[in-house]
Amino acid sequence: MKIKICGITNLDDALAAAEAGADALGFVFYDKSPRYIEPFEARKIVDALPPFIQTVGLFVNENSGYINQVCTNAKMQLAQVIDDDSFTDFDVLKFKYIKVIRAKSEKDIIENINNYVLVDAFVEEFGGAGKRVALEWFNKVDCSKIVLAGGLNQNNISEIKDYSFYGVDVSSGVEASKGKKDKQKMVNFVKAVNDIQ
Secondary structure: OEEEEOOOOOHHHHHHHHHHOOOEEEEEOOOOOOOEOOHHHHHHHHHOOOOOOEEEEEEEOOOHHHHHHHHHHHOOOEEEEEOOOOOOOHHHOOOEEEEEEEEOOHHHHHOOOOOOEEEEEOOOOOOOOOOOOOHHHHOOOOOOOEEEEOOOOOOOHHHHHHHOOOEEEEOHHHEEEOOEEOHHHHHHHHHHHHHOO
16 A cells, blocks of 8 residues: 655655655645645755655646646656646646545545545545545445545554555644654554555
8 A cells, every 4th residue: 555645844754754654745735735835845855855755746726737837846746636626637737647536425436436546535625634534435446546535644544454545645644733744653654554454
């Protein structure tokens, strides 16, 4: 199971996440988020990362030109796109992307299982709210292309053991405060994920 730690805002947290065993690091390019980072600040962090760590930019209802520009400036390898309002023309994105499904029901998940998607719980605000998706919505679903996000932490990760998700995405569950990670929580989270595989 792949592990993404999202909401990276500084180099110390990025290096600690990589050391803990994260496969991917997420950078939030949504300026209303407490975890927002300027693209060129993100680039400085990316330049200092060890090899084989994927960089992911999170976007909320943005046009494709903006996403392409920020991914270029920040050296993102993947765009993670919330597109509730259909702003994004995915055909003209120059970067690999994964769509975010903010699930309100089981139907939202079932409609999107043919492609790799990230499934998060629907909340009014975007990202890092710590709300969990109802696991029973996945009972009849092939989860092999789903990255699960929302409300995950070291104490509840064992609950997803039987679902075989492609990956998990954590932000608030490994924080000391909004935008600042807790090194031990990251270590514990990665260990908890590895323990159920």
